[in-house]
Amino acid sequence: MGEAPEIFEDDLWKVFPVGLEPESRGYQTATILGEKTYVIVGSDTESSLSIGIQVFDKSRGKWAIPTVLGTKPTSCKGHSAVLLNKDRILILKQDSTPDDCTWLLEVDTEFVREQKKILKTEVVAWSKGVKGDSPKPLVISGPSGVGKGTLISKLMKEFPSTFGFSVSHTTRALRDKEKDGVHYHFTERSAMEKEIQEGKFLEYASVHGNLYGTSIEAVEMVSDAGKRCILDIDVQGARSVRASFLKAIFIFICPPSYEELEKRLRARGTETEEQIQKRLRNARAELEQGRSSGLFDHLLVNDDFEMCYKSLKKLLGLDGSTEAICEPSPKMVESPVGHSVLEMNEKVLIHCGTAELGKASKNLFVLDASSLKGGAPGRTRGLNMYVGDPFADRPNGIKRLLDPCKLSISTN
Numbered sequence: 001m002g003e004a005p006e007i008f009e010d011d012l013w014k015v016f017p018v019g020l021e022p023e024s025r026g027y028q029t030a031t032i033l034g035e036k037t038y039v040i041v042g043s044d045t046e047s048s049l050s051i052g053i054q055v056f057d058k059s060r061g062k063w064a065i066p067t068v069l070g071t072k073p074t075s076c077k078g079h080s081a082v083l084l085n086k087d088r089i090l091i092l093k094q095d096s097t098p099d100d101c102t103w104l105l106e107v108d109t110e111f112v113r114e115q116k117k118i119l120k121t122e123v124v125a126w127s128k129g130v131k132g133d134s135p136k137p138l139v140i141s142g143p144s145g146v147g148k149g150t151l152i153s154k155l156m157k158e159f160p161s162t163f164g165f166s167v168s169h170t171t172r173a174l175r176d177k178e179k180d181g182v183h184y185h186f187t188e189r190s191a192m193e194k195e196i197q198e199g200k201f202l203e204y205a206s207v208h209g210n211l212y213g214t215s216i217e218a219v220e221m222v223s224d225a226g227k228r229c230i231l232d233i234d235v236q237g238a239r240s241v242r243a244s245f246l247k248a249i250f251i252f253i254c255p256p257s258y259e260e261l262e263k264r265l266r267a268r269g270t271e272t273e274e275q276i277q278k279r280l281r282n283a284r285a286e287l288e289q290g291r292s293s294g295l296f297d298h299l300l301v302n303d304d305f306e307m308c309y310k311s312l313k314k315l316l317g318l319d320g321s322t323e324a325i326c327e328p329s330p331k332m333v334e335s336p337v338g339h340s341v342l343e344m345n346e347k348v349l350i351h352c353g354t355a356e357l358g359k360a361s362k363n364l365f366v367l368d369a370s371s372l373k374g375g376a377p378g379r380t381r382g383l384n385m386y387v388g389d390p391f392a393d394r395p396n397g398i399k400r401l402l403d404p405c406k407l408s409i410s411t412n
């Protein structure tokens, strides 16, 4: 499936990297961008369920195995590949589930170019294609004991289908009543450091002597479910998120006084005296930064709890009695079972199913990629797919096809 450019002839296979000689290949596509050919090799054998990437640089006559960033797709029976926007390759997986069929391999986007400079090597980055946009996440910060968790719990309880919590990773010990995977992913420092090195974290920081971090996956999983993601993170983390690709709303929660903060921390009874002292020391700096840095969009004082909760809801436009559905839920792009693809002016034509005469036109899909958002290291959003004809808006164009198709396409 996919393109078969000239370069992909027998001669090229003679210099193919060790371990990926023709016999060991499952299937592959080759996509050319300038002097480089990106070969995406998949295998669906049980021993090797993976997709590999090699880059052939024509000007140097050499193969390179790039550093691959982002969460990569699992292998499948085959895929199609097409160059999009001259900076990424759209991959459609054959026989995949709707939430797993559309992937993008970024080869020359701003993110990839930046990473190439940092890592001083060939870099490519995966992101999953998602239909529609996602609601802006909320970053909630404030000193330990101010009441962030209590406010967030109440908000999630009242609006369960609007909000979802970003489950952070931490190296601190589990408290009574906390559950692994629900309150945090409790992890070993070495394992977390390894994943940070692999670029899996949106932000991380050393907080009160432990390592805490938000994985990209934690945020994207909430967005995939069509919910607004809430991040409960410290001020250092908020600063990192501000500098990242993620566009969020930043809220800082203040205590009415330092004495009241100390009272709440002690009354919670989850820390030792030494830990309480450490958290209180850190609170001074956090309060100063939170109030003055211009980092936060909103500041709320949590004095009377109910009043503060009401202010939070008002700020989020949730002060009505019914649950607000502010923005459409994103859905994964559904793609045909079998297909071939072709790119034209940011529209990708997907021809799927049987090529039988007379039926072919019914199996034409158009994927509009003109307003992509996000991308690696998160998701690529804004992919819209419809049944039809890309020339429909041209005066002499072919008639728009709106025949119902055997294959369903999800709509917002």
Ligand SMILES: Nc1ncnc2c1ncn2[C@@H]1O[C@H](COP(=O)(O)OP(=O)(O)OP(=O)(O)O)[C@@H](O)[C@H]1O
Residues within 6 Å of the ligand: 142, 143, 144, 145, 146, 147, 148, 149, 150, 151, 264, 265, 267, 268, 302, 303, 304, 305, 306, 308
């Ligand atoms: N407005 C309030 N008045 C009195 N007590 C409060 C108020 N808000 C929260 N609390 C209490 O203060 C304690 C600390 O709250 P919470 O655990 O939500 O803080 P937190 O900011 O999430 O802390 P951490 O950052 O350490 O997780 C809890 O026992 C909670 O019930």
Ligand SMILES: Nc1nc2c(ncn2[C@@H]2O[C@H](COP(=O)(O)O)[C@@H](O)[C@H]2O)c(=O)[nH]1
Residues within 6 Å of the ligand: 141, 142, 143, 144, 168, 169, 172, 203, 204, 205, 207, 208, 212, 213, 214, 232, 233, 234, 235, 236, 237, 238
């Ligand atoms: N930078 C980050 N800070 C985080 C994250 N998850 C939680 N936190 C902050 O840590 C402190 C302490 O939390 P506790 O549960 O041990 O009391 C608190 O201020 C949280 O906001 C994270 O992923 N990144």
